[in-house]
Amino acid sequence: MTDKTMPAVGLETVGMTKIFGSLVALEDASIRVAPGTMHALLGENGAGKSTLVKCIMGFYQPTRGKIIVDGVEEIVRNPRDAMKLKLGMVYQHFTLVPSLTAAENLVISRPDCPSIVNWTAELANLEAFLDRMPFKVPLRTPVSSLSAGEKQKLEILKQLYLDRRFLILDEPTSVLTPGEADEILGLLRDMTRAGELTILMITHKFREVNAYCDEVSVLRRGKYVGSGKVSDLTTDEMAHMMIGDTKLRERSARVEQGADRTVLELSALFASDDEGLPAIASVDLKVKAGEIVGIAGVSGNGQSELVEVLSGQRDLDDGRIFINGQPFEPTRQHMDKFKVFGLPEEPLKNATAPRLSVAENMAMRSFDKPPISQNGWWLSPRPMKAKARELIAQYRVKTPGPDTPIQNLSGGNVQRAVLARELSGDVEVLIVANPCFGLDFASVADIRAQIIEQRNSGAAVLLVSEDLDEILELSDRVAVMSEGHITYVSPIGETDRNTIGHAMAGGH
Amino acid sequence: MAVTELGWTGVPLAMFAGAIRVSTPFLFVSLGECLTEKSGRVNLGLEGTLVFGAMSAYAIAYLTGSPWLGVLVAGIAGSCFGAIHGFISKLPKVNDVALGIALMMFGTGSAFFLGKSFIQPQAPHLPSIDFGFWTSIPQLKVALQINPLFFVGLAIAIAMSWMFRTTRIGLIVRMTGDSSATALAMGYSVDRVRLLATTVGGFLAGVGGSFLSLYYPGAWNEGLSSGQGLMAVALVIFARWSPMMCFWAALLFGAAGAIGPALQSIGISQGYHFFNAAPYILTLVIMIVSISPKRSLRGAPGELSITR
Numbered sequence: 001m002t003d004k005t006m007p008a009v010g011l012e013t014v015g016m017t018k019i020f021g022s023l024v025a026l027e028d029a030s031i032r033v034a035p036g037t038m039h040a041l042l043g044e045n046g047a048g049k050s051t052l053v054k055c056i057m058g059f060y061q062p063t064r065g066k067i068i069v070d071g072v073e074e075i076v077r078n079p080r081d082a083m084k085l086k087l088g089m090v091y092q093h094f095t096l097v098p099s100l101t102a103a104e105n106l107v108i109s110r111p112d113c114p115s116i117v118n119w120t121a122e123l124a125n126l127e128a129f130l131d132r133m134p135f136k137v138p139l140r141t142p143v144s145s146l147s148a149g150e151k152q153k154l155e156i157l158k159q160l161y162l163d164r165r166f167l168i169l170d171e172p173t174s175v176l177t178p179g180e181a182d183e184i185l186g187l188l189r190d191m192t193r194a195g196e197l198t199i200l201m202i203t204h205k206f207r208e209v210n211a212y213c214d215e216v217s218v219l220r221r222g223k224y225v226g227s228g229k230v231s232d233l234t235t236d237e238m239a240h241m242m243i244g245d246t247k248l249r250e251r252s253a254r255v256e257q258g259a260d261r262t263v264l265e266l267s268a269l270f271a272s273d274d275e276g277l278p279a280i281a282s283v284d285l286k287v288k289a290g291e292i293v294g295i296a297g298v299s300g301n302g303q304s305e306l307v308e309v310l311s312g313q314r315d316l317d318d319g320r321i322f323i324n325g326q327p328f329e330p331t332r333q334h335m336d337k338f339k340v341f342g343l344p345e346e347p348l349k350n351a352t353a354p355r356l357s358v359a360e361n362m363a364m365r366s367f368d369k370p371p372i373s374q375n376g377w378w379l380s381p382r383p384m385k386a387k388a389r390e391l392i393a394q395y396r397v398k399t400p401g402p403d404t405p406i407q408n409l410s411g412g413n414v415q416r417a418v419l420a421r422e423l424s425g426d427v428e429v430l431i432v433a434n435p436c437f438g439l440d441f442a443s444v445a446d447i448r449a450q451i452i453e454q455r456n457s458g459a460a461v462l463l464v465s466e467d468l469d470e471i472l473e474l475s476d477r478v479a480v481m482s483e484g485h486i487t488y489v490s491p492i493g494e495t496d497r498n499t500i501g502h503a504m505a506g507g508h
Numbered sequence: 509m510a511v512t513e514l515g516w517t518g519v520p521l522a523m524f525a526g527a528i529r530v531s532t533p534f535l536f537v538s539l540g541e542c543l544t545e546k547s548g549r550v551n552l553g554l555e556g557t558l559v560f561g562a563m564s565a566y567a568i569a570y571l572t573g574s575p576w577l578g579v580l581v582a583g584i585a586g587s588c589f590g591a592i593h594g595f596i597s598k599l600p601k602v603n604d605v606a607l608g609i610a611l612m613m614f615g616t617g618s619a620f621f622l623g624k625s626f627i628q629p630q631a632p633h634l635p636s637i638d639f640g641f642w643t644s645i646p647q648l649k650v651a652l653q654i655n656p657l658f659f660v661g662l663a664i665a666i667a668m669s670w671m672f673r674t675t676r677i678g679l680i681v682r683m684t685g686d687s688s689a690t691a692l693a694m695g696y697s698v699d700r701v702r703l704l705a706t707t708v709g710g711f712l713a714g715v716g717g718s719f720l721s722l723y724y725p726g727a728w729n730e731g732l733s734s735g736q737g738l739m740a741v742a743l744v745i746f747a748r749w750s751p752m753m754c755f756w757a758a759l760l761f762g763a764a765g766a767i768g769p770a771l772q773s774i775g776i777s778q779g780y781h782f783f784n785a786a787p788y789i790l791t792l793v794i795m796i797v798s799i800s801p802k803r804s805l806r807g808a809p810g811e812l813s814i815t816r
Contacts, residue, residue: 079693079695080695095687095689095690095693096687096690097682097683097686097687097690098686098687098810099682099686099807099809099810100679100682100683100686104679107679108676108679108680108683108694109694113676113679114676115675115676115677116674116675116676117674117675117676117679118674119673119674
């Protein structure tokens with residue numbers, strides 16, 4: 001394939017294998033991405049997707065295997081080599097410099113950035129460049145004040161500005177509203193159709209694969225499973241390739257709750273973000289006993305601040321929280337009295353002391369009570385460890401022992417340890433934020449089952465999640481948060497993905 | 509008496525003159541710290557650099573008879589301190605704040621040790637430019653005796669603003685300070701950028717020190733700096749990491765420092781020590797006003813260990 005009538009670059013990997021010590025991260029992956037196509041790379045966490053693309057981009061040296069770019073075998077020793085071959089990558093986290101403007105970010109990213117920048121000329125060039133591009137971003141605004149969608153567009157624009165013609169996108173839509181995702185993917189597909197660009201997109205979202213991609217390759221546990229045209233495959237077939245023989249989860253079994261008792265009531269909550277700007281405004285919400293209320297929304301619309309308020313990490317500017325009709329302050333005493341528990345996002349950061357042991361972390365709700373504490377001040381390690389061993393066994397936490405520092409555990413096991421601490425007692429109110437972020441299939445199933453179990457035994461559960469599928473699977477009622485307001489509330493049976501997506505994008 | 513001729517109008521005039529005189533070391537140290545912090549490091553050692561700069565400038569001026577050579581040597585000594593900070597900070601597990609405090613003590617300590625013999629002798633002073641040739645009012649004449657280093661500082665502030673906006677080096681420094689991952693991904697050595705920024709920052713602080721011993725107050729002794737290097741760090745935060753704001757903030761601090769002497773010059777000596785403490789009180793007030801538990805500092809470089 002050496003005909004270069006189109007600028008898009010094609011790429012092929014042959015028998016890519018990467019071994020780290022004793023771990024085979026990637027084995028014999030051969031994928032072929034034709035120029036001018038949009039190709040999806042599917043796989044679960046840990047399936048080897050990022051290892052594969054890092055080998056392509058020259059961050060890793062493959063143990064075996066070849067890279068063929070436009071029909072010619074190439075050796076990519078480092079990211080610079082990849083740049084020369086017009087390969088580019090847009091990472092999941094943004095790599096823009098927040099305090100620099102969009103224009104400054106673009107100009108400094110150029111290898112031939114002049115030592116003195118003539119802004120009049122550069123801005124004129126950039127305007128001209130943007131006129132040729134389907135995306136628009138404000139050039140003179142600092143990146144920190146751009147929306148997530150604009151940042152994502154700017155990341156892609158940066159690659160195009162640097163004349164990369166083969167783009168790897170790592171879960172490009174995870175921070176976008178469904179509307180923004182459709183806009184960006186649609187425009188990118190148009191560019192690939194026109195032969196301007198080739199795209200390899202890492203994603204979990206079958207909807208996007210079906211709607212935008214031409215071909216798909218699937219990895220499972222480091223092995224290449226197969227590939228094919230999207231038009232020839234059903235979602236079920238792709239899911240099956242991705243997760244093997246494990247079944248896709250159904251909506252979990254739930255006990256109908258007769259009780260109609262409001263437990264948690266948020267009344268006109270206001271709070272500010274780290275910059276002192278309003279983050280949540282007049283949030284009203286009621287959660288009944290035995291009910292899961294899911295809060296959907298694009299990240300950064302006030303959900304984290306709401307969870308921080310409820311867990312006492314952020315001060316309220318105004319408003320009140322009631323539990324069973326009584327005013328609630330998020331203090332240790334009140335949490336204990338009202339049986340309020342929580343699984344915040346990033347549990348290692350928000351719910352543990354990373355260097356303390358698993359046993360100590362598991363005792364954080366109970367160390368000041370008998371049997372661990374005696375006479376109100378003496379801490380006895382024996383009952384603490386005994387309790388920890390019990391919880392480790394019951395919640396299947398994989399740890400070398402109760403004395404291991406909790407930061408040495410894997411993400412899923414930290415989450416399980418926190419879950420064990422929070423759910424082992426009587427739970428009246430449970431506040432959960434992105435509980436399954438970055439976890440593997442087995443852990444996800446486990447943790448979701450635990451949440452449902454709490455609901456079934458009568459707890460009021462507030463679930464904040466950026467994963468719409470998780471909300472749809474777990475919630476009894478859905479609320480949508482947009483720009484700090486609750487803009488939409490509906491029982492799960494009376495709504496659908498599109499309506500929620502529309503509300504997430506700010507439409508009412 | 510000539511001093512009281514102007515009466516109360518003499519106070520703002522004396523404060524203006526004082527502001528320009530007192531602000532110059534603040535200006536140099538804060539510009540140095542601004543550059544260092546923009547690259548993502550905090551160098552608290554600049555107090556030590558300032559004192560060492562003052563001592564070395566005085567010593568060289570005394571030994572060679574050339575105050576400008578003293579300024580240059582102070583700058584070079586300052587860059588050595590900066591380079592030491594930059595070099596040690598890039599070693600693994602070194603905390604730049606703790607290292608800065610260590611270097612502050614090292615700088616002041618070694619300056620006191622080496623400077624013992626220079627406390628008595630008189631070194632030549634830096635000349636000043638006379639802008640008061642047109643007036644016969646003595647206070648105004650004195651107030652308009654301005655040291656060229658003040659204008660050099662102003663020029664550096666303007667040049668730094670321009671550099672951060674329109675040069676590749678400036679953009680690279682800002683990028684390193686705000687997102688080292690991005691800088692690394694683009695192939696720049698974060699450690700080298702920071703080493704150079706800290707070294708140049710040290711040079712400026714050293715020059716600031718030379719002003720203290722060679723112009724105002726104009727002698728070398730151990731109580732010379734009285735914490736101005738540390739106040740300059742607070743000043744950078746107050747100035748929101750902008751070189752031009754550093755200039756105005758330095759003037760403000762200078763004016764605050766000049767209140768006491770200005771009031772004394774018209775015969776008010778009541779509360780003299782209180783007014784002399786004005787810069788320190790101002791520092792405290794600024795810290796309290798600019799820090800809030802509810803929000804992080806706007807404009808702070810993302811990689812700074814104190815704001816992260």
